[in-house]
Amino acid sequence: MATKNDDIIIRFAHVATQPSKNDAGEESPIKRLVGFVQAKHLMPLLHKAGLAANPRSSRRNAVVEDILTTLENSPDLFRYMSKGLLIGTAHCEELQRNRFRLRFVDSAVEGVLDGGHNMLAIGLHMLKEVMEDADWKRIKFWDDMKAAWDDHEEELEKIKDQFQFEVAVELLVPSGSTENDIDAFLMPLLEVCEARNNNAQLPIEAKSNKQGFYDAIRSEVSEAFSNRVEWKPNTWEDDSEKRPVKVRDLVALAWIPLNALSEARALPTDIRVSPQNTYRNKGECSVRFEELMSRDDVTEELQGARRKLHHAGVASAFKILADIPELYDQIYEEFPTAYNEGGKRFAANPIVKIYDPAKRKAAKAAGKDASGYMTTEPKTPFFRNGTRCSYPEGLIVPLIYGLKGLMVVERGKVRWAVRDPSAFVKANLPRIAEAYQLVMNMARWDPQKISKDPNSYEFAVREFQNALSAGRRSAA
Incomplete structure (x- = not known):
């Protein structure tokens, strides 16, 4: 919660208030102030405000470099060459001399709504x-810039008068000052933010993150795994790990238990995703997820645009989802060995590479084909554990979806039908792999054909169900 010390005062050089009433005389919940602000008067915004309200996190790219060139060569034209900044806040006090006191109480909704690249460049x-x-050239992301800004804040204050170029600023504030006015203002603020960012190809995952749709998932997965997920686009900064888990990959996997609920008519709407699209079309998975989570019978409104999950069935699906990335890695790592137990040689196929630097070196020394060996250790897709074989994930993604065969829906909730799904996979993967050879052979080991064919996924689900049934019969 913001305090008085978090107030930001910006001063417009020129400002105009646009009417908040439409042609019919109806009052809009949003009042719009537009004008120009000298860059030095935006420094309080850089001192204290982040970009949490902007669905994207700005990073240094060609756009930012072009803006920097303009600021260097034609600063007087910047206010005309750039759309500037869009700022939204439910708490604004008009002062004298075109000054406005702003307070960002809910930093997830209020703040810089659009213009993150301009903010970074300025x-x-x-x-x-x-x-x-x-040191300056090493700054790549907004958080890098903000850290450097905090380190040099006193030096910047001393030279602020040299930054007199003007920036176009649009300020959105409530039409009134009552609690009802503020609530009415916050409700559409996210939609405004989304629409303004459409020109920048705002991913739907950014909107879902901003609405809190991932909060329930984040609370179910382990902290270690959560730290590997890029929940908000363009925020990954770990130089030691170049491949974060994209949130859309996690959302796609969520549709395995969600589809189980849908087939059991345990969702409040007839919505599901084609099995093959959990791998081939993750954009559709995100769209359907946003559609599901936006429903009032699934989530409820909190302050502003954020929503909270209250549907027990969907919550149960997220509990299942928390186990799937580890099972995904387990299947990816253990499938070659499981396949070989049927008397075959998984590595005999040229799309499979084996991690064995010594054999690669020996093969090259002997003038033999060394393409089947790797010198860099391959990693599993989610937890990035070292493994011996590298092969396209499309080869086995139907088996990941096949885990749905180990799920049951009871009283509107989905759960595992086995006590330990990891132990079940370890015990039964050789049997399932032997049957799954049919899928691979019919597609001639083409991962594209396998991952696109819905029959591959149905086959995998049946094989997991058959293994489950066989286990129950032997136990009886």
């Missing part, structure tokens, strides 16, 4: 005056 332009060139 901050970089100012920092260039107080930083070593080599």
Whole structure:
């Protein structure tokens, strides 16, 4: 919660208030102030405000470099060459001399709604005056810039008068000051933010994250795994790990238990995703997820645009989802060995590579084909554990979806039909792999054909169900 010390005062050089009533005389919940602000008067915004309200996190790219060039060569034209900043806040007090006191109480909704690249470029332009060139060039992300800004804040304050170029600023505030006025203002603010970012190809995952649709998933997965997920686009900054888990990959896997609920008519709407699209069309998975989670019978409104899950069935699906990434890695790692137990040689297929630096070196020394060996250890898709074989995931993704065969729906909730799904996979994967050879052979080991064919997924589900039934018969 923001305090008085978090207030930001910005001063417009020129400002106009646009009417908040439409042609019919009806009052809009949003009042719009537009004008120009000298860059030095935006420094309080850089001192205290982040980009949490902007669905994307800005990063240094060609767009930012073009803005920096404009600021360097034509600063007086910047206000015309850039759409500037869009700022939204439910708490605004008009002061004298075109000054406005802003307070961002809910930083997930209020703040810089659009113009993150402009904010980053303006901050970089100012920092260039107080930083070593080599250090300045290493700044790549908004958080990098903000850290450098905090380190050089006193130096920047001393030279602020040299930043007199003007920036176009649009300020959205409530039409009134009552609690009802503020609630009415916050409700459409996210939609405004989404629409403004459409030109920048705002991913639907950014909108879902901002509405809190991933919160229930985040609370179910382990902290270690959560730290590997890029919940908000363009926020991954771990130089030691170049491949984060994309949130759309997690959403796609969520449709395995969600489809189980849908088939049992345990969802409040007839919605599901084609099995093959959990791998081939993850964009559709995200769209359907947003559609499901936006329903009032699935989530309820909190303050502003955020929503909270209250549907017990969907919550149970997220509990199942928490186990699937580890099972995915387990199947990927153990499938080659399970396949070989049927008397076949998984590595005999040229799309499979074996991690064995010594054999690769020996083969090359002997003038033999060394393409079947790797010198870099392959990693599992989610937890990035070292493994011996590398092969296209499309080869075995139907088996991941096949885990639905180990799920049952009771009283509107989905659960595992076995006590330990990992132990079940370990014990039964050789049997399932032997049957699954039919799928691979019919597709001639083409991962594209396998991953696109819905019959592959149905086959895998049946094989897991058959293994489950066989286990129950032997136990009896």
